Amino acid sequence: MLDKKSLSTNRITKSKNLTHGTGKEAYTVKYDEEGEWILPDGKKIYDVLIVSYLTEQDGNVVYDEMFLYDKFGKLDIAPKVYAVKIQTKDKTEIINITDYLKNYTPDTSLKAKYEYLVDKLYCNEDLIYKYINRDKEFNETKFFSDVKNLVTKLVEAGYINTDIKHPNLCFDNGVIKMIDFEHIYVKKISDLKNSDNDDIIDNKHFINYMIFQVFVYLRKNVFPNMLLDHVGVINELDVEKMNSNLLRINENVFKYKEHFYHPLLMINYYGSIPNVFALINRKKLNELKKQEESKNSIKGQEATFRKYYIKYD
Numbered sequence: 001m002l003d004k005k006s007l008s009t010n011r012i013t014k015s016k017n018l019t020h021g022t023g024k025e026a027y028t029v030k031y032d033e034e035g036e037w038i039l040p041d042g043k044k045i046y047d048v049l050i051v052s053y054l055t056e057q058d059g060n061v062v063y064d065e066m067f068l069y070d071k072f073g074k075l076d077i078a079p080k081v082y083a084v085k086i087q088t089k090d091k092t093e094i095i096n097i098t099d100y101l102k103n104y105t106p107d108t109s110l111k112a113k114y115e116y117l118v119d120k121l122y123c124n125e126d127l128i129y130k131y132i133n134r135d136k137e138f139n140e141t142k143f144f145s146d147v148k149n150l151v152t153k154l155v156e157a158g159y160i161n162t163d164i165k166h167p168n169l170c171f172d173n174g175v176i177k178m179i180d181f182e183h184i185y186v187k188k189i190s191d192l193k194n195s196d197n198d199d200i201i202d203n204k205h206f207i208n209y210m211i212f213q214v215f216v217y218l219r220k221n222v223f224p225n226m227l228l229d230h231v232g233v234i235n236e237l238d239v240e241k242m243n244s245n246l247l248r249i250n251e252n253v254f255k256y257k258e259h260f261y262h263p264l265l266m267i268n269y270y271g272s273i274p275n276v277f278a279l280i281n282r283k284k285l286n287e288l289k290k291q292e293e294s295k296n297s298i299k300g301q302e303a304t305f306r307k308y309y310i311k312y313d
Helices: 059-074 097-103 125-129 140-156 203-221 236-246 263-271 275-279 282-289 292-296 298-308
Strands: 011-020 024-031 048-053 081-087 092-096 111-119 159-161 169-172 175-178 186-188
Touching: 011 048, 059 081, 059 097, 059 111, 081 097, 092 097, 125 169, 140 159, 140 175, 140 203, 159 203, 203 236
Parallel strands: none
Antiparallel strands: 011 024, 024 048, 048 111, 081 092, 081 111, 159 186, 169 175
């Protein structure tokens, strides 16, 4: 538990609501003598945010995300979380992150309201502005080089983030970091492999998967004229090899009809079948447009994805 007596001069509380994302809201903070939170040593109020889950959460879901924040923060690929607030009908407590991860036992049957205190970084559009040059052009090569550095560290740590996109990326002192680690999308690579495919799945395919996913989302939502050639750190051959190796880890992936954006199909979810492959090869665009009607059914999506996106050896 935080020592409130010794830190009472640095009490803070929520101020302005900055964002309303999927499942969470982020708030700036202000000084308040009655505030529940304690400003971390050496930090100013503009250095941190309070993030609230919009709905009650199972204890294990929040614990898993805080575990990853702490782990990735130590690797300098995520912002630092300082404390977690747990609110139930019976009590409210704020626990510093070290004690929370060490002593708190998640109870999957107990739902509660959760918040956490975290470093404030330059995220989403603010991240993009950091890569706009003097000619008011987006420096794709520098951006994707920094993305590659980030995802390389992530893969070296044994993880893949299948929900990686620029709204979940932030800029901090010259490097790109990640936020938002939902357990269904941040996976251990060892959990996606098995004894039959360990030898054929090179880690570079996981790296290229995440780079390409950032590219797909950025092109669709921000820079519609961006081509794969602009990225610089991967090319069409890299993506084709990634298709034929990485996405066949689970050959039964299309059985997930009730949850079509299986972790290794998030590119499909971001890119919108069937046009995603046209981002790589414009020559296929006219032929792909003929398949537009297939987007209306899962069966059609499966067939189109297999034909135009996954290339089996």
